[in-house]
Amino acid sequence: MLALRMEILRKPLGLSFTNDDLEPEKNDILIGAFEDEDLLACCILTKVSPDTCKLRQMAVHQKMQRTGLGAAMLTYAENIARDAGFKKMVMNARKTAKGFYEKLGYEVSGDEFVEVTLPHFHMQKHIM
Ligand SMILES: CC(C)(COP(=O)(O)OP(=O)(O)OC[C@H]1O[C@@H](n2cnc3c(N)ncnc32)[C@H](O)[C@@H]1OP(=O)(O)O)[C@@H](O)C(=O)NCCC(=O)NCCS
Numbered sequence: 001m002l003a004l005r006m007e008i009l010r011k012p013l014g015l016s017f018t019n020d021d022l023e024p025e026k027n028d029i030l031i032g033a034f035e036d037e038d039l040l041a042c043c044i045l046t047k048v049s050p051d052t053c054k055l056r057q058m059a060v061h062q063k064m065q066r067t068g069l070g071a072a073m074l075t076y077a078e079n080i081a082r083d084a085g086f087k088k089m090v091m092n093a094r095k096t097a098k099g100f101y102e103k104l105g106y107e108v109s110g111d112e113f114v115e116v117t118l119p120h121f122h123m124q125k126h127i128m
Contacts (some may be wrong), residue, residue: 001032001042008059013117015119028056029080040064041073045081048090053081054093074104078127087128094117 002017010102029045041060045053055077060070081089092115094102098108106123113120 001030001039004005004039004042004061005057005059008062009057010030015116029053029084031073031077033069033076041069043073043077045077045080045084045086047086051086052088052090053086055089058091070100071104078125082127088127089125089127090122090124092120093123095121098123 002022006016024046025037025044027047031043031045032039033041039061041064043058046056048054055074058070058074060073078089089106089107091101093106095112095118098121101123104125105123108121108123110122113122
């Protein structure tokens with residue numbers, strides 16, 4: 001999963017992961033979409049409050065982008081979050097992916113901001 005996240009999310013920005021980034025993920029829900037042994041997409045759910053979880057590190061393998069896999073995995077992640085008792089999903093979405101999340105019912109809240117050198121929007125969706 002780290003290899004996929006590096007390839008799709010970090011390497012293009014010249015960034016890596018530190019142990020401090022990864023250590024808290026022990027408490028997260030890690031989700032992967034596999035074909036046989038190959039990981040094709042992944043994301044992470046992080047609890048931010050009893051009602052709310054945060055979608056992070058959403059990445060689809062280059063060769064599978066725009067095939068519907070991202071949407072299928074996000075719907076699956078929402079079901080997992082709902083089953084775990086969360087009522088709301090939030091995220092810091094890259095501006096380039098905003099349209100993808102909007103198609104899945106997410107709404108922008110607040111102004112554009114910069115994170116990991118890229119323009120982002122805070123987005124959210126009620127999942128109950
Ligand atoms: C953004 C990403 C997660 C979307 O996953 P995907 O599998 O490519 O998207 P899907 O094929 O499931 O697309 C679902 C719908 O969203 C649209 N869509 C996909 N990516 C989009 C984008 N970047 N901007 C606008 N719309 C997009 C698709 O056209 C499709 O629309 P349709 O239902 O009308 O056909 C994926 O392309 C990716 O990993 N990109 C690089 C890393 C990244 O940006 N991650 C998100 C960080 S916040």
